[in-house]
Amino acid sequence: MSYVCSIVWGMTQEMTDIDPQAMFVASLDDALVFLEAAVATLVSIDLEGVEADELADAVMRTEVADRRLEAAGSRATAELAALHALKGRRPGGVAAMLAEKLGLARGVMHGRIEAGGRQATPAGRAMVRGEITSEHERIIAKAVNGLPGTTGGAAVVAFTEELTEFARTAAPADLRAEAARRVAALCPSKGRDRDEHQERQRSARLGAVRADGTSTLTMTLTARARAVVQRALADFGGPGGAVGCEPGSDDRTPEQRAHDALVHQWALGTTVDPSRPKGLASIVIRMNSVELDDPTALVHTDSGTQLSVRQAVSMAGGMPWFVSLLRDGCEELHRIDVDAHPEHRIASALQRLVLYAAHGGCTFPGCTVPARRSQFHHVREWSRGGPTTVVNGALACPVHHGFVGDGPSSWKTIVNPDSPGLCTWLPPGTDRLTDA
Numbered sequence: 001m002s003y004v005c006s007i008v009w010g011m012t013q014e015m016t017d018i019d020p021q022a023m024f025v026a027s028l029d030d031a032l033v034f035l036e037a038a039v040a041t042l043v044s045i046d047l048e049g050v051e052a053d054e055l056a057d058a059v060m061r062t063e064v065a066d067r068r069l070e071a072a073g074s075r076a077t078a079e080l081a082a083l084h085a086l087k088g089r090r091p092g093g094v095a096a097m098l099a100e101k102l103g104l105a106r107g108v109m110h111g112r113i114e115a116g117g118r119q120a121t122p123a124g125r126a127m128v129r130g131e132i133t134s135e136h137e138r139i140i141a142k143a144v145n146g147l148p149g150t151t152g153g154a155a156v157v158a159f160t161e162e163l164t165e166f167a168r169t170a171a172p173a174d175l176r177a178e179a180a181r182r183v184a185a186l187c188p189s190k191g192r193d194r195d196e197h198q199e200r201q202r203s204a205r206l207g208a209v210r211a212d213g214t215s216t217l218t219m220t221l222t223a224r225a226r227a228v229v230q231r232a233l234a235d236f237g238g239p240g241g242a243v244g245c246e247p248g249s250d251d252r253t254p255e256q257r258a259h260d261a262l263v264h265q266w267a268l269g270t271t272v273d274p275s276r277p278k279g280l281a282s283i284v285i286r287m288n289s290v291e292l293d294d295p296t297a298l299v300h301t302d303s304g305t306q307l308s309v310r311q312a313v314s315m316a317g318g319m320p321w322f323v324s325l326l327r328d329g330c331e332e333l334h335r336i337d338v339d340a341h342p343e344h345r346i347a348s349a350l351q352r353l354v355l356y357a358a359h360g361g362c363t364f365p366g367c368t369v370p371a372r373r374s375q376f377h378h379v380r381e382w383s384r385g386g387p388t389t390v391v392n393g394a395l396a397c398p399v400h401h402g403f404v405g406d407g408p409s410s411w412k413t414i415v416n417p418d419s420p421g422l423c424t425w426l427p428p429g430t431d432r433l434t435d436a
Contacts, residue, residue, distance in 0.1 A: 035069075042062075063130075064130035065130065066130075067127060067130040067131075067132070067133055067134070068128060068129070068130040070127075070134050071115075071119065071124075071127050071128045071130075071134070072128075073112065074112040074113075074115040074116035074119070074134070075116040075119055076116070077098065077109065077112045077113050077116050078112070078113050078114075078115075078116025078117045079116070080094065080098075081094040081095075081113045081116075091110065091113050092106075092110065094109075094113065095109035095110040095113060096109075111138065114141075115127075115134060115137060115138065115141075118137070118141055121141075121144075121160055122157065122160045122161045122164045123136070123137045123140040123141065123160055123163070123164045123167070124137060126164050126167070126168070131168055132164065132167045132168060133172070135172045136167040136170075136172060136175055139167075139172060139175050139176050139179055140160060140163045140164060140167065140175070140179065142179075143159075143163060143179035143180075143182070143183055144156060144159065144160055146183045146187075147159065147183065147186060147187065148186075148187055151186070159182065159186070162182075163175070163178070163179055163182065166178055177304065177306070178368070180306065181298075181306055184298050184306065185298075194296065194298075194308055195296075195308050195310055195311060198222040198223060198311075199222065201220050201222075202220055202221065202222050202225065203218075203219065203220045204217065204218070204219045204220075205217070205218045205219075222307075222311070223305055223306060223307035223308070223311055224307055224311045226305050227301045227303065227305040227307060229262065230301070230303040230304075230305055230372075231301075231303060231372075232261050232262055232264075232265035233258055233261050233262075234303060234372055235261070235265070236260070236261035236264045236265060237254075237257050237258050237260075237261035238257070239252075239257070241257060241260070241261055241264075242257070242260040242261050242263070242264035243260060284301065284302040284353060284356055284371070284372075285299055285300070285301050285302075285307075285312045286299065286300070286302070286356060286357055286360055286371075287299045287309060287312065291309055292309060294309060295308065295309050295310035295313075296308055296309070296310065297309045299312055300360075300370065301370075301372070302356055302370055302371040302372040303370055303372035303373070304370035304372070304373075339351070339387075339388075339389040339390060339391075341388070342387035342388050342389050343387070343388070344388050345382055345388060346376075346388070347376035347388050347393060351376065351388070351389075351390055351393060352371075352376055354390050355371075355376065355390065355393050355394065355395050356371040356395065358390075358422070359371070359394065359395045359422065360395075361374055361395060361397075362374045362395055362396050362397040362400055363377075363394045363395055363396060363422060363423060363425070364396060364397070364400035364403070364425055365425060367397060367400055369397035369399075369400075371395055373397060373398075374395040374396055374397050375395070375396055375397070375398060375401050376388075376393055376394075376395070377393065377394045377395065377396040377401055377404070377413065377423075378392055378393065379392050379393065379394050379413045379414065379415055379423040380392055380414075380415075381404075391415070392415070394413065394422065394423040400425075403425075408428060408429075409428050410428060411425055411426060411427055411428060412425075412426040412430070413425055413426065414426060
């Protein structure tokens with residue numbers, strides 16, 4: 001043990017430069033002793049006074065190490081389950097035994113056994129390398145299981161590789177949504193009973209009043225209901241939303257802001273004139289004529305919620321339709337001049353709506369941020385005389401909108417003559433469309 005500790009203590013070079021296969025490890029027990037000593041040394045280090053850059057590097061490296069360690073534990077758990085299977089014990093029995101011994105839930109142990117057996121897949125290998133988390137890997141595995149049995153092996157591998165690549169830079173929630181979208185695109189037949197399934201699953205249960213006067217509300221939302229809720233949260237769920245307070249003084253948690261946003265939306269609904277159609281939430285759904293003819297086709301709201309055309313049409317109810325016709329990048333809408341005030345810097349709601357119909361979301365290459373979370377961007381900068389018009393406008397998420405500037409590392413945008421109504425993003429150091 002002292003020998004191992006001295007090795008750990010004496011290591012000053014970057015561990016990332018060491019080939020694990022070149023390190024001499026006599027046995028599994030030696031490796032575990034080495035690991036335990038390294039962890040003990042790490043947690044004993046005084047972090048006070050450490051520079052921010054060094055701490056950031058430590059956070060990143062320990063996160064990767066934690067992911068790889070979890071993958072190693074899952075592999076060991078799967079191997080143990082396989083040994084017990086030879087003796088006639090089922091994986092569920094192994095999971096129950098380990099869960100009791102480690103003080104964990106059976107579902108957790110069962111999940112580790114399954115994950116350990118998937119480490120030969122693209123997602124499994126990425127998890128072993130610490131590039132994605134175990135949750136990412138589980139989401140991808142679940143999506144693969146949702147593919148039709150007729151899907152060929154090469155198509156399954158390509159599907160897994162694409163989702164794994166997406167997962168490297170995406171949060172689990174975004175990966176889950178992207179996986180659902182891709183499965184739906186590959187399995188259009190599943191859309192036939194999608195609406196009926198959602199309607200069967202919908203529910204809302206208001207719990208009893210508790211001793212402190214609070215109560216719980218548990219809901220299973222259809223895609224239509226989720227779109228309404230997301231719209232209310234977008235309108236009133238941000239800092240300062242639904243309450244009056246000075247900028248920067250809103251100390252509510254995100255969950256408390258969501259609660260207040262929904263209550264505010266419901267309160268607005270109760271004050272609407274009964275003779276008028278209810279539903280103050282403004283939800284924009286983009287579809288073409290082909291999709292409109294197929295009730296089971298899947299479309300997206302401007303906040304990214306996926307729902308069927310049938311559900312989208314039902315959301316309109318008795319409200320008048322807003323029809324936007326785009327021709328060569330120019331908007332024709334009941335002869336309304338959407339660019340009536342090009343001298344105003346702030347785009348109008350109508351101009352934003354037209355850009356959503358044209359672009360669908362952030363126009364930066366590869367970005368999937370929906371329109372609801374994107375901003376109006378002047379292709380030719382406002383500061384350089386660029387007008388606030390649909391032709392000179394593009395949608396950009398806050399991150400990519402911040403890429404544009406005059407500095408050497410800034411991006412530029414220009415109107416793309418081959419795609420009227422859209423713009424081309426030029427990376428730093430590129431001045432012409434032909435160089436992009």
